[in-house]
Amino acid sequence: MDRTITTVSAVRSVGPDAVAIDLETPDGFDARPGQFVKFSLPAADAAPRFYTVSSPVVDETFEITVEIDYDGELGPHIADLDSGDEVALAGPLGSAYYEDEERVVVLAGGPGVGPAIGIAERALDDGGEAAVIYCDAEPIHEKRLDALADSGAFVRVLEDDGAVADATREAIMAEPDEQVFVYGFADFLDVATDAVEAAGGNAEAAKVENFG
Ligand SMILES: Cc1cc2nc3c(=O)[nH]c(=O)nc-3n(C[C@H](O)[C@H](O)[C@H](O)COP(=O)(O)OP(=O)(O)OC[C@H]3O[C@@H](n4cnc5c(N)ncnc54)[C@H](O)[C@@H]3O)c2cc1C
Structure with a gap:
């Protein structure tokens, strides 16, 4: 449009x-x-x-x-x-968006939480599974993150990026129907893609959007 x-x-x-x-x-x-x-x-x-x-x-x-x-x-x-x-x-x-994947793992830095909750909510509504790892010094959207956790999603809210690797290791199952997404500013993307690789995931196959 x-x-x-x-x-x-x-x-x-x-x-x-x-x-x-x-x-x-x-x-x-x-x-x-x-x-x-x-x-x-x-x-x-x-x-x-x-x-x-x-x-x-x-x-x-x-x-x-x-x-x-x-x-x-x-x-x-x-x-x-x-x-x-x-x-x-x-x-x-953009090309890094939800396409009916059965299991979504979304790593979000700062305002990347927007697409993270939208994708996780949609995946659960569609009968799929969702994990959100969200890193922000001042987290937002707490109600929707709590609701996602109550609905069975794996949700970790982290106030600094030191714990991203551990949370990602917990979330990633490296199954064929799993899709990893990463949203945020450039410094977070590096932390997140390193965490995905360290967790046994495929960072090259991740859908990544750089906010600048
Ligand atoms: C694909 C994509 C998706 C995005 N999605 C979102 C989203 O969903 N939500 C969201 O909140 N943001 C998102 N963003 C970021 C958003 O587009 C803006 O970049 C952000 O809101 C800042 O815009 P602004 O005009 O308020 O700040 P800007 O004017 O762009 O300034 C940003 C910061 O840079 C500083 N700055 C500007 N110029 C200079 C300079 N010359 N030297 C030094 N410092 C400078 C400013 O002081 C300010 O602190 C996305 C970005 C992209 C690329």
Whole structure:
């Protein structure tokens, strides 16, 4: 879909400096958790940025999750968004997304938790299995992570990356129907792919999205 204007349906705080934003789904738009959109604000003089689908499905609305960087160009404007505001979207983009795999293991750093919960929720809804290893100094989306754990997912929330290798070793079964996903900024991707290899997984087969 080319750049299209749509409307914010709801904004929820999901932790320190973090919001989940429901967007009205434009006509003809569909996406899977893990795909991302090019996002900008017609009312703000700021460059577009990319945000990843964090809802398990796209219905009348879909969700993105943003960790606000108040020193950033777009972040402070996103923090001011309210329902009814207009945003511009293009996409979906990306190839590292959920494709009905039976067992998903998602390693997420910082805002990578958005696609992690979207993918894990969708996999459980589809009758599959899910593991989420989430690393963030100030974790967000605690309610949805707790709900995933209550539904039988393997969930580890880590405040620094020192324990990623151990948690990954617990989660990875290296079975043929298992798919590993990694989402986050570049420094986390290195930690995560090393952890996958050390756990006996295949980091080259992982679906990886670099947030920058
Ligand atoms: C594929 C992809 C998916 C993504 N998905 C998500 C997501 O789901 N959720 C999410 O929260 N984020 C996601 N991101 C990151 C997001 O696109 C933005 O990069 C992020 O929100 C910061 O944007 P900003 O405009 O607020 O900050 P920016 O203006 O980009 O600044 C970021 C930081 O860099 C610093 N900075 C900027 N320019 C300089 C400079 N010249 N020198 C030194 N420091 C500088 C700023 O002070 C700030 O602290 C994704 C990125 C990609 C590439």
